[in-house]
Amino acid sequence: MAGPRLEKGIWVLVADGEKALFLRNVGDALRPNFEVFHELANENPPNREQGTDQPGRYFDAGMPNKSGFEATDWHRIGKERFAETLAERLYKHAHAGEFKKLIIVAPPLVLGKLRKELHKEVAGKVVEEIPKTLTNHATWDIEELLKSAVEE
Template sequence: MLIANGTVIAVCDGEKLSLYRNQGNEIAPSLVPLAVGPVETQNRSSGVRHRNTAANPDAQQLEEDGFAAGVADVLSGMFLANEFQHLVVIAAPRTLGELRKRYHGQMLPAIQAEIAKDLTGHALPTLLAVLEAERG
């Protein structure tokens, strides 16, 4: 995958967000970590106890979904503040699904790629290898 200079790469799961900016060129990306402030989670429960089923996820899943909503808010806010023009999202599959539901509509054209993999906590060489494999 060719990654333009200035592209932001977001790597997240239901608990952690890491952001990088490509300061290299399309052929030879150089990812530089960006500071990540606190991600505000949004409580998805109604305060009523439910049995744990697919229709009523457990508290941990609700927390992870709330975190994903907070990540979508962070990314949308960055886009609306003109902090990036291009975005690549690498996220755990369920988190990616939650993100898609919550992106700001104006940001959608900026999303260059979405990769459904849980790579939080992986080193930069691993991220670069996955991005290179996506190039194909």
């Protein structure tokens, strides 16, 4: 087996930019049984509801032309802030000694931001990172997908 085992007690964080599921394996490595022990939700409305201003404009140096700034993507910023919240929550749990190993399942954008924000204490406990969106799957589907992913 190349990847980590889904041993009893391992934690799995399944997250995207709007929802996070904290799972614990109460089964064994051959028959994982994930239990959701905490769920977080992030209120992140679309950009049109978060910002109303038009992007600013500026004059190019030495040119009579105007250029526009890129519009702020408030929705993406909300996802990144949610990743920061998750990193803080994981640190509190790790510092309290509540888990020894962690698997993180998140889409690439959230996974990248989460990786940057993780404290060393938490990063040392991460045994696998899977770049997928599984937050809307049932726990038994997540069990099967992770079981096949870590066996590869």
